[in-house]
Amino acid sequence: AQSVAQPEDQVNVAEGNPLTVKCTYSVSGNPYLFWYVQYPNRGLQFLLKYITGDNLVKGSYGFEAEFNKSQTSFHLKKPSALVSDSALYFCAVRDRPPGSARQLTFGSGTQLTVLP
Amino acid sequence: DAGVTQSPTHLIKTRGQQVTLRCSPKSGHDTVSWYQQALGQGPQFIFQYYEEEERQRGNFPDRFSGHQFPNYSSELNVNALLLGDSALYLCASSLPTSGGNEQFFGPGTRLTVL
Numbered sequence: 001a002q003s004v005a006q007p008e009d010q011v012n013v014a015e016g017n018p019l020t021v022k023c024t025y026s027v028s029g030n031p032y033l034f035w036y037v038q039y040p041n042r043g044l045q046f047l048l049k050y051i052t053g054d055n056l057v058k059g060s061y062g063f064e065a066e067f068n069k070s071q072t073s074f075h076l077k078k079p080s081a082l083v084s085d086s087a088l089y090f091c092a093v094r095d096r097p098p099g100s101a102r103q104l105t106f107g108s109g110t111q112l113t114v115l116p
Numbered sequence: 117d118a119g120v121t122q123s124p125t126h127l128i129k130t131r132g133q134q135v136t137l138r139c140s141p142k143s144g145h146d147t148v149s150w151y152q153q154a155l156g157q158g159p160q161f162i163f164q165y166y167e168e169e170e171r172q173r174g175n176f177p178d179r180f181s182g183h184q185f186p187n188y189s190s191e192l193n194v195n196a197l198l199l200g201d202s203a204l205y206l207c208a209s210s211l212p213t214s215g216g217n218e219q220f221f222g223p224g225t226r227l228t229v230l
Binding site: 004032034036041042043044045046049051052090102103104105106107108109 | 221
C-alpha cells in the first residue's frame with residue numbers, strides 16, 4: 001500500500017524568509033511524487049512532480065522540492081515566501097508500475113501561513 | 117483551453133436521497149478520477165475511469181458509482197445519502213496514469229447532506 005505523511009498541520013513563516021513543507025512517503029517500489037496547492041473553496045492546483053532524474057525538482061511560482069530516496073522524503077521549498085503563498089499544501093504519491101495503484105494517495109495537508 | 121469543469125458548484129440533499137455530479141475533463145485528457153475531500157482532510161480516491169470503464173476503485177461502498185461517456189466526461193452517482201457523505205467532491209483528469217502524468221483538478225462540487 002502507498003501512503004503519505006505530512007507531519008505538520010500548520011507552518012508559519014515570515015514574508016521573505018525561506019519556507020519548507022515536509023512530506024514523507026511509503027510505496028512498495030519507486031514513487032511518482034507530486035505537490036498540489038489548494039486555495040479556499042477551490043480545487044487543487046498542480047505545483048510540481050518527481051518522476052525520475054535530478055533529485056531537485058523545480059515547479060510553478062518559484063517552488064521546488066527535493067527527492068531523498070534514503071529518507072523517503074519529498075519536502076517542498078521556496079527560497080523567499082510571499083504572503084500570497086498562504087494556502088493548503090498537499091503532498092501525493094503514486095506507486096510506479098508494475099504496482100497496481102493508479103490513484104494518487106494524498107497526505108492530510110499542511111496549512112502554510114506567510115506573515116507580512 | 118478550458119480546464120476541468122464540474123457541476124453543480126454546490127448541492128444540498130437530505131439523507132436517503134440520490135445525487136449525480138458531473139465532470140468534463142481538460143481537453144485532450146481521457147482519464148477521469150474522482151476524489152472525496154472531507155473537511156480538514158486530504159482527498160480520498162473514489163474511482164478512476166478510462167475508456168468508459170472503471171479501472172480502479174478506492175475503499176468506498178457500492179452506493180458510489182460512476183460512468184464515463186464517449187466524450188470522456190464523467191458522472192459520479194451516490195445513492196442513499198448519509199450525513200457522512202457531506203464533502204467536497206473533486207474530479208481530476210489526466211492522460212493515462214500508468215506514466216507519471218499529473219492529474220488536473222476541477223473546482224469541486226460541495227455536497228451537503230442534511
